[in-house]
Amino acid sequence: MLSSSPAPLEDDPGMTGDRVQAPKGTSDLLPPFGGRMEALESAFAVMARLYGYQRIITPTFEHTEVFLRLGEATDVVRKEMYSFSDKGDRAITLRPEGTAPVVRAFVEHGVAKREPLPWKVFYGGPFFRYENPQKGRTREFRQVGVEALGDPHPDLDAEVIDLAMSFLRSVGSGELDLLVNSMGDSVCRPGFVRIFSEFLSDHADDLCAECRERISTNPLRALDCKACREVTEHAPRFVDHLCDECRAHFGAVREGLAALGWDARVEPRLVRGLDYYTRTTFEVQSPALDAAQNALGGGGRYDYLVGEFGGEPEPAMGFALGCDRTLAAGAGIDGERQIEASVVDVAESGAGRALLAELRRAGIAADAAGRGRSFRSQMRACERRGVPIAVIVGPDEEARGAAAIKDLRTGTQIEVPRAELVQQVKGLLS
Numbered sequence: 001m002l003s004s005s006p007a008p009l010e011d012d013p014g015m016t017g018d019r020v021q022a023p024k025g026t027s028d029l030l031p032p033f034g035g036r037m038e039a040l041e042s043a044f045a046v047m048a049r050l051y052g053y054q055r056i057i058t059p060t061f062e063h064t065e066v067f068l069r070l071g072e073a074t075d076v077v078r079k080e081m082y083s084f085s086d087k088g089d090r091a092i093t094l095r096p097e098g099t100a101p102v103v104r105a106f107v108e109h110g111v112a113k114r115e116p117l118p119w120k121v122f123y124g125g126p127f128f129r130y131e132n133p134q135k136g137r138t139r140e141f142r143q144v145g146v147e148a149l150g151d152p153h154p155d156l157d158a159e160v161i162d163l164a165m166s167f168l169r170s171v172g173s174g175e176l177d178l179l180v181n182s183m184g185d186s187v188c189r190p191g192f193v194r195i196f197s198e199f200l201s202d203h204a205d206d207l208c209a210e211c212r213e214r215i216s217t218n219p220l221r222a223l224d225c226k227a228c229r230e231v232t233e234h235a236p237r238f239v240d241h242l243c244d245e246c247r248a249h250f251g252a253v254r255e256g257l258a259a260l261g262w263d264a265r266v267e268p269r270l271v272r273g274l275d276y277y278t279r280t281t282f283e284v285q286s287p288a289l290d291a292a293q294n295a296l297g298g299g300g301r302y303d304y305l306v307g308e309f310g311g312e313p314e315p316a317m318g319f320a321l322g323c324d325r326t327l328a329a330g331a332g333i334d335g336e337r338q339i340e341a342s343v344v345d346v347a348e349s350g351a352g353r354a355l356l357a358e359l360r361r362a363g364i365a366a367d368a369a370g371r372g373r374s375f376r377s378q379m380r381a382c383e384r385r386g387v388p389i390a391v392i393v394g395p396d397e398e399a400r401g402a403a404a405i406k407d408l409r410t411g412t413q414i415e416v417p418r419a420e421l422v423q424q425v426k427g428l429l430s
């Protein structure tokens with residue numbers, strides 16, 4: 001059942017009591033975390049452009065229909081959509097993922113006829129899933145990702161995986177496990193699904209209730225069920241039942257990854273939460289995180305999805321990374337700029353205001369130490385903030401057309417003519 005109404009009030013501690021809090025499953029990224037998130041997303045944009053991708057921005061909400069095209073048996077669609085009716089009674093869903101909107105836009109704008117293929121786009125921003133919030137799993141989270149539409153070659157698969165891995169490496173995400181699998185295509189999948197469902201039916205008594213239901217709706221998802229692990233441990237493996245073309249494609253992808261220096265482990269149990277995958281699927285896991293939230297990201301090929309959206313079929317491949325988890329895994333990224341100089345103004349004539357503007361226009365990150373407060377209190381504020389340089393201006397300095405510069409790291413203080421101030425501060429900071 002899709003949830004068609006907003007969260008009930010008792011579900012949301014933020015709406016009870018006197019104080020208003022952020023909704024359940026969301027979080028505030030206070031400094032410096034907001035800056036770290038921004039820096040992560042900017043670094044992704046730089047890396048994606050290096051591989052030939054261009055920015056796409058799609059709406060954060062879509063007609064619910066867009067996501068229903070992913071298949072109503074898909075877990076994300078069936079259980080996790082943040083859906084509601086708007087004031088015009090339209091069924092709207094906050095985007096749970098980025099692939100469906102990109103495919104919708106590709107078809108809607110007739111991109112295949114207007115642009116050279118593959119069409120390579122990247123995106124980033126907030127996504128929404130109506131989950132039971134827990135560590136690493138929230139109702140609003142951020143992703144960055146790429147989609148390349150119109151290229152069936154296995155080298156594209158290897159390139160996309162290489163981009164994901166290279167990015168995670170470049171931001172210092174620590175040790176990474178790369179898992180790959182193949183989900184076959186319309187030639188071999190039906191046969192394997194039949195074999196797999198028969199296996200599940202034979203062991204139905206040992207399956208959980210949900211997986212018993214899945215036998216007829218979405219049997220392969222049972223591979224992802226922890227409760228049924230003992231049963232599926234001995235299940236037939238898709239990699240052993242691929243048709244010749246899928247086997248050759250999978251072999252070429254693995255060869256491509258090895259040539260690029262990535263050690264990919266074939267994981268026949270890897271079935272991801274979205275059902276659009278054909279042939280290659282992959283996931284990048286971080287051993288530094290708990291097992292329940294260790295997937296930093298993943299993706300794969302989805303050669304039939306453009307057709308599901310009514311376009312001329314085009315093969316495609318992409319991935320998305322969860323930014324929140326990537327930062328939690330220890331991505332060594334720092335987005336904030338520290339204040340380099342504080343202006344301690346005891347002149348009360350506007351001299352400090354002018355100095356501050358001059359420093360900033362010269363590209364020095366500067367701020368007021370504490371407007372209207374005493375000299376001592378302003379100096380204390382500089383120390384508390386760990387500012388390296390204090391620029392001090394009082395009535396005496398002002399009368400002399402000068403300013404004092406105190407290097408708070410060494411305690412040394414000098415007086416300089418106003419005209420030399422910027423140059424002197426820059427010299428101390430270099």
Ligand code: HAM
Pocket residue numbers: 096097098099129131136137138139140141142143145146147272273274295296297298299300301302317318319320321322323324325
């Ligand atoms: P996904 O595996 O559903 O794939 O999501 C990618 C990543 O987003 C996950 O590995 C995880 O890091 C993060 N993520 C997902 N749900 C949550 C959540 N509730 N809280 C925090 N982080 C979360 C996709 O979304 C596909 N669209 C990837 C793709 C692109 N496949 C082909 N192209």
